[in-house]
Amino acid sequence: MMEYHVPVMLGECLEGLNIDPKGVYVDVTFGGGGHSKAILEKLDGGRLLAFDQDDDARENAQEITDKQFTFVSANFRHLKKYLRVHGVRKVDGILADLGISSHQIDEPSRGFSTRFDGELDMRMNPKGGRSAKEVLNTYSVEELHKIFGMYGEVKNAKTVAQAIDMARINKPIESIEELKAILMPLAPKHREFKYFAQVFQAIRIEVNEELAVLEEFLEQVPEVLNDNGRLVVMSYHSLEDRMVKNFIRGGHVDGRIEKDFYGNVLKPLAAVSRKPIVANEEELQRNPRARSAKLRIAEKPEN
Template sequence: RYYGVEYIDGLLADLGVSSHHFDDETRGFSFRFEAPLDMRMNKRAGITAADILNDYDEERLADILYLYGELKQSRRIASTIVKARGQKTYKTTNDLLTTIEPFFQRAREKKDMAKMFQALRIEVNHEMDALKEMLMAATELLRPGGRLSVITYHSLEDRMVKNIMKSGNIEGKVKQDFFGRIETPFRLVNNKVITASNDEQERNPRSRSAKLRIAEKKANE
């Protein structure tokens, strides 16, 4: 709108978090560093990870850990966090790690800790709401024949992208016309999601979880 652009020919969205955030020891995005539990992309707005750990009730906290982190022990972890904060306020990453380390087996410790931090980061920054807003905006702004290409990194965001491309809505509710054709503004370019090759995975281990989906905007019918 600022430049007077009404429609676009294509949109490429890479939903991965910038390594700049993880490598900044002061932001609290990574369990590798002792840092304040912040995790805000925009440090001038919103709640912090510490606010969530100290203020959310047990049920809400457990739901976040399960939905955004896919942690199977989310209920037990949330219960332990709530009990521990009665003795000490959560301020730094080490405060959190001290509480949750007993839940993670050494073989999967780093992966599960990454899921824990991912869940808090998604909640702090309302990432799912931002993704929904972007996908709906793309639906309106793409010209007929325009391409929507999205790189996802975890199942929650991948499901939203797949739904919008296949059904035209975030929930994935399929609507059909009189002839049984699915009513959606998009046509899938790749029916099967594109994943990284073995060679690419060797060069960049982070690409192992990346999935690329591409859809083309249908002409007005």
């Protein structure tokens, strides 16, 4: 399972959770199970529930025989609902390792990576929802312009949208190589790979509704955390990190701040680390994908 996805900042995540051996914890992004296995090693009489909607992750979870472990085959936007299904109302810690796993990136058939050719899918749950292919072939130029600009922070987002629109008149865009061929003339010289990654990120976020999922998840966290319970979130791009930072700072992902009569900021969580934690040099050497990771830790204060 560790080969499926090398857990990023594993030690820092475990420290951030401040694990009580008899506590109840949730890993909302099970993936290859690296973080979950490490949490289970610290439990003695406690409980861990792990969420993932990916079939591969469910197969990985079957390897874990620990009675303290429960796998939930669902998207973590349904956190509260599925905790209640499994008889849990409050937990002591929640871990979220956002983004896609190394395995998903390296599997050509999933369509996440620009390094391989394959069908443009990009669904984290391949059984449901619209694929990348559907987004590219059915969205209007205006909708494509919006997602490339907002989710990929692509400088020439409108030009990309128009180029896709022109290309799909002749035939549907179905493969990674077909999309890259459209993007190549528009990419900045010597920065093609980064440019492709930005466009692919935008499509992936749209396909999986990643920012909406994150917002729905964060809004449920204060309700399910016990007093002094911890939230540990690892993000891999600025859009997600900004949402997490804003939520911890003021209880709203858009950065709104509300104050009480005395001018105190109304917020359900308190930051444990003022700045995001990043991987050390030794880990970066071992796992280059940790380079963009930012870890934020918050705690629910006692009432």
